[in-house]
Amino acid sequence: MAVLKPNLLGREVADSTVAFQITADTSIDAQMEAFDNRAPDRDAPKLVSWSPGSDGKYDFMPDRDAMHRPGDPVTLFFDEPVLALSVESGVIQKAGASEVPVK
Amino acid sequence: MGGKIELLDDKGNSVQADVFVQDRRITVDPCVAESAANCGLPGDKLASGERYTLNTQALPSVNGEHLSSKTEFKAMKTEPVVVQFQNVTDPGITEGNADLVLSKLNGQPVNGVILNSMLLGTTDASESSGGLYSELAYAPAFRPDEPLPIRVPRGTRLIGSSIDVKANGTVSVLDEDAGQSLRSGALNVITISDATGYLIPNPYTDHVDAPSHVRLFSDAAMITEAASTNTALTQNLPHIEMVGIARVTDGL
Numbered sequence: 001m002a003v004l005k006p007n008l009l010g011r012e013v014a015d016s017t018v019a020f021q022i023t024a025d026t027s028i029d030a031q032m033e034a035f036d037n038r039a040p041d042r043d044a045p046k047l048v049s050w051s052p053g054s055d056g057k058y059d060f061m062p063d064r065d066a067m068h069r070p071g072d073p074v075t076l077f078f079d080e081p082v083l084a085l086s087v088e089s090g091v092i093q094k095a096g097a098s099e100v101p102v103k
Numbered sequence: 104m105g106g107k108i109e110l111l112d113d114k115g116n117s118v119q120a121d122v123f124v125q126d127r128r129i130t131v132d133p134c135v136a137e138s139a140a141n142c143g144l145p146g147d148k149l150a151s152g153e154r155y156t157l158n159t160q161a162l163p164s165v166n167g168e169h170l171s172s173k174t175e176f177k178a179m180k181t182e183p184v185v186v187q188f189q190n191v192t193d194p195g196i197t198e199g200n201a202d203l204v205l206s207k208l209n210g211q212p213v214n215g216v217i218l219n220s221m222l223l224g225t226t227d228a229s230e231s232s233g234g235l236y237s238e239l240a241y242a243p244a245f246r247p248d249e250p251l252p253i254r255v256p257r258g259t260r261l262i263g264s265s266i267d268v269k270a271n272g273t274v275s276v277l278d279e280d281a282g283q284s285l286r287s288g289a290l291n292v293i294t295i296s297d298a299t300g301y302l303i304p305n306p307y308t309d310h311v312d313a314p315s316h317v318r319l320f321s322d323a324a325m326i327t328e329a330a331s332t333n334t335a336l337t338q339n340l341p342h343i344e345m346v347g348i349a350r351v352t353d354g355l
Contacts, residue, residue, distance in 0.1 A: 001206070001208045001209060001345060001346055001347055002343050002344060002345040002346070004216075004340055004343065005340075006218070006325060006336065006338055006340060007338055008220055008222050008223065008335060008336065009222065009335045011222070012220055012221055012222055013220075014218045014219060014220030014222075014223065015218075015219050015220070016216055016217060016218045016219065017209055017211065017217075018214075018215075018216050019206035019208050019209045019211055019213055019214075019215075020191065020213065020214055020231070020345070020347070021191070021192040021194075021204065021206060021213035021214060022189040022190060022191050022192065022234075022235065023189065023190055023192055024187045024188060024189040024190070024237075025188075026351060035145075035186040035188075035236065038188075038236060040140065041258060041260070048328075048330050048333045049330040049331075049333060049334055051334075077330070077333050077334055077337055078326075079326060079328065079333070080260075080291070080293055080324075080326060081293055081295045081324040081326070081339075083121075083139060084121060084123070085121065085139075
């Protein structure tokens with residue numbers, strides 16, 4: 001059992017009590033084979049959405065740059081967690097042809 | 104900002120480790136496996152019997168003060184380890200079963216995640232499914248009154264069923280593009296560091312059949328499949344402490 005307190009839209013802290021039940025087959029054969037039958041995750045993370053977002057998607061603000069104020073962060077949302085170490089070398093921001101340092 | 108967190112072996116060499124920092128919580132997850140994909144699997148292990156030092160140097164707080172600390176520990180021998188596959192029980196929420204599998208601990212359907220908040224009210228239960236590979240230390244090497252270490256590798260994924268998003272738990276939210284009510288899409292919980300914990304002998308009785316206690320510490324990321332709910336809910340949930348019981352019934 002655990003209590004989770006996720007943030008909602010950055011405005012509210014929700015709470016949730018979860019009770020997990022997990023079972024394992026205790027027969028020796030099943031467990032000896034378990035590790036060999038493991039299916040490793042080979043799918044790369046995919047970008048689900050980002051801010052400021054692509055131009056022309058919504059009628060009310062087709063030019064997304066107009067929403068983005070100087071100093072606003074560029075936010076990327078992926079479909080699975082990204083290894084923190086890989087972000088340093090994997091994410092590059094460019095102004096024209098030159099690289100902009102990111103934090 | 105400065106500051107440094109490092110894990111040193113007994114010769115003073117630093118050990119490769121992932122560090123997660125959020126608010127006042129810090130997780131240091133050493134990974135000595137050859138590739139990042141093998142972190143948390145049997146090849147990823149600190150040398151048993153060796154002394155390690157966790158060194159924190161001048162870690163700045165938001166108030167400008169600094170924390171320095173040094174903790175030493177000795178890695179215990181856990182080999183040979185047993186890796187077992189564990190299946191997450193289907194409580195029958197998505198099938199609409201009349202007899203849901205209820206938890207003995209809180210009376211709620213097992214593996215169902217319900218969120219309470221002002222924005223969403225009390226949400227419908229999202230049913231988690233999946234499996235995990237837990238690694239158990241060699242039990243005969245530990246005394247019966249000693250806790251037995253367990254580990255669940257990072258990247259373990261529980262897939263939650265989709266739920267409708269309702270404002271205050273009542274009013275359906277419309278997805279403009281689809282013209283239907285907004286659904287969360289699969290609600291996944293993925294561990295981002297190796298979850299570690301212990302099987303603890305039942306402290307209240309000496310009876311051999313009494314369920315052991317389980318304690319597991321994990322860092323997880325919560326992610327939803329649909330883009331708009333993903334933006335609203337995607338986040339890391341560091342330092343989740345789970346408590347529970349473990350017992351054997353009918354060979355399971």
